[in-house]
Amino acid sequence: MRILFLTYYFEPDLCAGSFRNTSLFKALIKSKSVDTTIDVITTFPNRYDSFDANAKAREVYEEGVVVHRVQLPKHGSGLKGQIIAFKYFYNQARQLVRDREYDLVYASSSRLFTAFLGSKIARKNKATLYLDIRDIFRESVVEIFNSKALKFGLNLFLRPIEKYTFSRANHINLVSKGFQTYFKKYNQASFTYYTNGIDQIFIDQFEATIPVVNHVHKKTLIYAGNMGEGQGLDKIIPQAASKLPEYTFILIGDGGTKVKLREEIQRLGLINVELRDPVTRKQLIELYQEAGFLFLHLNDYKAFERVLPSKLFEYATFNKPIVAGVGGYAAQFIKEELPDTLLFKPTDSVELVNLLKNFNGLITDKSSFISKFNRASINQLMSMSIIKAHEE
Known part of the structure; x- marks a missing residue:
């Protein structure tokens, strides 16, 4: 089986998304069969402008398991800067997978667009799509703006992207059961609720x-x-x-x-x-x-x-x-x-x-x-559910 593992944040970055996905990735390596390959596509540390750490553009963990890091352009933490950075990540990721085929695409997303990227690649490869959702981006980003016109415009823009993304998923994991009512309309997918955990x-x-x-x-x-x-x-x-x-x-x-x-x-x-x-x-x-x-x-x-x-x-x-x-x-x-x-x-x-x-x-x-809530135990179960999603 060929697995693509998409996460915007990964070690050595300092944030919840990095800690969660790095730990899950390591559990997935232990759970996979000998003939399974894993490509991780992520970014160089970028969560905080004031934090820098050494990382490699291409890192081989073991045979058949490779981490590819995209160097983002300098950007602020505002919405405009994040849009520019993600657009760059999106284009670079598409380039990296252009000539590769995958059986399963895993994407972890708090800002919707990593999940959208996963949906795009899964459609192209006719692959199983497993989404790990850490936030409801459309609901969160629309609410922080005061302008009714801006809220309306963002909703109009994000709603079809959200539908395109989640309606393709074979399996959706929600880190909070509070998300359950929001996602129940995507009933083509199976669901799990593996929370964040303790490292x-x-x-x-x-x-x-x-x-x-x-x-x-x-x-x-x-x-x-x-x-x-x-x-x-x-x-x-x-x-x-x-x-x-x-x-x-x-x-x-x-x-x-x-x-x-x-x-x-x-x-x-x-x-x-x-x-x-x-x-x-x-x-x-x-x-x-x-x-x-x-x-x-x-x-x-x-x-x-x-x-x-x-x-x-x-x-x-x-x-x-x-x-x-x-x-x-x-x-x-x-x-x-x-x-x-x-x-x-x-x-x-x-x-x-x-x-x-x-x-x-x-x-x-x-x-x-x-x-x-030991993260190792949670990730062992979650890694097995990722593999199982492809077998169903």
Whole structure:
């Protein structure tokens, strides 16, 4: 069997898409038969402009398993820059597969167009198409704009692309069960719900940590990840920090709204908020271990009521209280799986401040959660489902 593995993000990039797909790729290598070949088409690290890492344009993992990386042109994190970058990736990927044939195409997509590319190639090859969907792009991107004309135009443009993409899929994996109602119309496909999971590097640090059930926590909140419209950090951090001068807020990462966040911090004259560039996972673990609280937030958009932040899974491996501003399915998941989380409504700084001031210091044991969402176990099952999709 000849497999094409499409992912916009891959190691050594620093983002959820990279961690998920690199780990799945390695599980797929273990699950494949000896006569199966795998071509990965991805990009050089590009998630954050401020992060750079060494990578090869062509990397042979083993015989018949090759990773091809496309060097994207320099681009900003805004919508226009991302469109230019993806168009380049799309054209280069089509060139790379032009003279090759595949039996199965796997595509992992948060921004629709990697899935669209997979659908295009699968149609050309009459191949099985397996889509891994990490976000509902059309719903998310339309909601972030205020202009009704722009919303209408984007909907008009994206709807047929979305239909073309998903109506060709033989199998669709959804990382969040919150997506289920949106995709049920594509009933020609079979579905699975393999979530994001916890990587071994985080499990190792959990097992090496002495459990702490009740103690006085440092008044330090750490967030690490993207700083974009989806996270809405500019709507919550400055407002909460101005009411909590005794707390330090450390925000690590990069993204389209980092400038807006910095401007708001400066406008309010805050000295208890630190903005830092992205760091490696090893450095990140050390920072998490020193933190008092681990923070995540999604903007107050209806589209984000369906998502399940991958950040929750790594946060759960630390004996630290998690502070989460989410709604919808993510809030439901947290109540069921991580009930000691300090949960508040997105952008509600008053509720956040009250939660921190009234925190009782209790943390529950998360061993069962970590066992349940071990990424290695999840990816073993998912890799088998990819192979099975072609056999059906």
